[in-house]
Amino acid sequence: xxxxxxxxxxxxxxxxxxxxxxxxxxxxxxxxxxxxxxxxxxxxxxxxxxxxxxxxxxxxxxxxxxxxxxxxxxxxxxxxxxxxxxxxxxxxxxxxxxxxxxxxxxxxxxxxxxxxxxxxxxxxxxxxxxxxxxxxxxxxxxxxxxxxxxxxxxxxxxxxxxxxxxxxxxxxxxxxxxxxxxxxxxxxxxxxxxxxxxxxxxxxxxxxxxxxxxxxxxxxxxxxxxxxxxxxxxxxxxxxxxxxxxxxxxxxxxxxxxxxxxxxxxxxxxxxxxxxxxxxxxxxxxxxxxxxxxxxxxxxxxxxxxxxxxxxxxxxxxxxxxxxxxxxxxxxxxxxxxxxxxxxxxxxxxxxxxxxxxxxxxxxxxxxxxxxx
Numbered sequence: 001x002x003x004x005x006x007x008x009x010x011x012x013x014x015x016x017x018x019x020x021x022x023x024x025x026x027x028x029x030x031x032x033x034x035x036x037x038x039x040x041x042x043x044x045x046x047x048x049x050x051x052x053x054x055x056x057x058x059x060x061x062x063x064x065x066x067x068x069x070x071x072x073x074x075x076x077x078x079x080x081x082x083x084x085x086x087x088x089x090x091x092x093x094x095x096x097x098x099x100x101x102x103x104x105x106x107x108x109x110x111x112x113x114x115x116x117x118x119x120x121x122x123x124x125x126x127x128x129x130x131x132x133x134x135x136x137x138x139x140x141x142x143x144x145x146x147x148x149x150x151x152x153x154x155x156x157x158x159x160x161x162x163x164x165x166x167x168x169x170x171x172x173x174x175x176x177x178x179x180x181x182x183x184x185x186x187x188x189x190x191x192x193x194x195x196x197x198x199x200x201x202x203x204x205x206x207x208x209x210x211x212x213x214x215x216x217x218x219x220x221x222x223x224x225x226x227x228x229x230x231x232x233x234x235x236x237x238x239x240x241x242x243x244x245x246x247x248x249x250x251x252x253x254x255x256x257x258x259x260x261x262x263x264x265x266x267x268x269x270x271x272x273x274x275x276x277x278x279x280x281x282x283x284x285x286x287x288x289x290x291x292x293x294x295x296x297x298x299x300x301x302x303x304x305x306x307x308x309x310x311x312x313x314x315x316x317x318x319x320x321x322x323x324x325x326x327x328x329x330x331x332x333x334x335x336x337x338x339x340x341x342x343x344x345x346x347x348x349x350x351x352x353x354x355x356x357x358x359x360x361x362x363x364x365x366x367x368x369x370x371x372x373x
Contacts, residue, residue, distance in 0.1 A: 050119030081245025161203030176223030
C-alpha cells in the first residue's frame with residue numbers, strides 16, 4: 001500500500017491543524033502548568049474534540065464510532081504533537097479502546113466503546129508495576145470469591161489515572177493474566193496523581209481488597225497476556241504519530257531561528273556546520289514519516305507484522321525526537337533554555353514520550369527478539 005493520504009485524510013489533517021492552532025496552542029499548555037490545573041487538560045477543548053468526532057474515529061460504527069481508521073486518527077495525533085495539546089486521547093480512546101476492542105465481549109464493547117466514542121467515559125489502563133516498562137510482569141492478584149474477585153496490588157505510570165471513570169487493570173489469577181474493568185471510585189482503590197516533567201499526568205494506583213463482580217472480567221479469555229502487547233502496539237504507534245508531529249514542529253522552529261538569528265552580521269543558518277546538522281535531522285524525520293504511516297496502515301489492516309512495525313516506529317521516533325529536541329536547544333543557545341522560549345516544552349515532552357510504552361532500547365531489543373535473535 002502506498003504511503004500517502006487520501007483526500008478525506010488530508011482534509012481531516014488540515015482541519016485538525018487549524019483547530020489546534022486556534023484552540024490549543026502551546027500557550028494553553030503553559031497556562032495549564034502555571035495554574036496547576038487539576039484536570040491536566042482544557043475540558044472545553046476536549047468537549048469540542050468530542051463534538052468533532054475525534055473520540056470515535058478508530059471505533060467501529062456498530063459501537064457508535066465513525067470507523068475512519070487509525071491512519072486518520074494518526075493525522076490528528078500528529079497535529080496534537082505540533083501544539084503539545086493535552087487530552088485523554090492516547091490513554092482512553094487509543095489504549096483503553098484497543099484493550100476493550102481486542103479482548104472485550106460483544107456486550108462489553110457495545111457499552112464501553114460507545115461510551116468512549118461519545119465522550120461520556122474516560123477509560124485508562126493500569127498495566128505496569130515496575131519502574132521500567134514491562135507490562136507482563138504482573139504481581140497484582142485477583143482472588144476468586146463467591147460473588148466475583150478481590151484485587152490486591154499496585155500499578156505505576158497509569159496515564160490520566162486521576163481523571164478516569166474506569167480503569168482496566170491487569171491481574172494474575174489461577175488462569176493466568178486477566179484484565180478487569182474497575183470503576184475509579186471503588187472502595188479500596190487509591191490514586192496518587194503525579195505531574196510529569198512535560199506537565200501531563202500519570203498516577204500510581206493501589207488496590208487493597210477491591211471487590212469486583214464477575215462481570216468486571218474483560219472478555220472470556222483465560223489468559224489475556226497474548227492480547228495486551230497487541231493493544232500496547234496500537235498505543236505505541238499512535239504515540240509515535242504524536243512524536244512525529246513534535247519533531248517536525250521543533251525542527252521547523254529551529255530552521256526559522258537559524259534564518260533569523262544574526263551573528264557576525266549574518267544569519268547563523270549560513271554556517272555550513274549548522275547546515276549539515278539540519279540536513280541530518282531532515283533526513284531522519286523523513287524516515288520517521290514513512291515508518292509511522294506504514295505502522296498506522298498495519299493497524300487498520302491487522303497486519304501480522306504489527307508488533308515489529310510498532311517497535312520499529314516507537315524506537316526510531318524516540319531516537320529522532322531526542323536528536324531533534326537536543327539539537328534545537330543547542331542551536332537556539334541560551335534563549336532555548338529559558339521559560340520564555342517555547343522550544344523547551346518540546347524537549348520535556350520528548351523525554352516523557354520516549355519512556356511511555358517503552359523507550360528505544362526496549363524496542364530495539366524487542367525487535368531483535370521478534371526477529372529470532
